[in-house]
Amino acid sequence: MFNAGYTTAKDGTGFGLSIVKQIADAHDWKVRVIDGSDGGARFEITGVESAAE
Secondary structure (H helix, E strand, C coil): CCCCCCCCCCCCCCCCHHHHHHHHHHHCCCCEECEEEEECCEEEEEECCCCCC
16 A cells, blocks of 8 residues: 555556655654544554654
């Protein structure tokens, strides 16, 4: 699902989740997909720290 080119839409590019994964990896975050509570998918990104003001 996070591989470039993966899509289930006939007109999709398959780049969206690949870009998300690349950004998460670059920041040492973790991204995962699980079943959503109302169906569909839920994407969780962990390891994100807020900037000090």
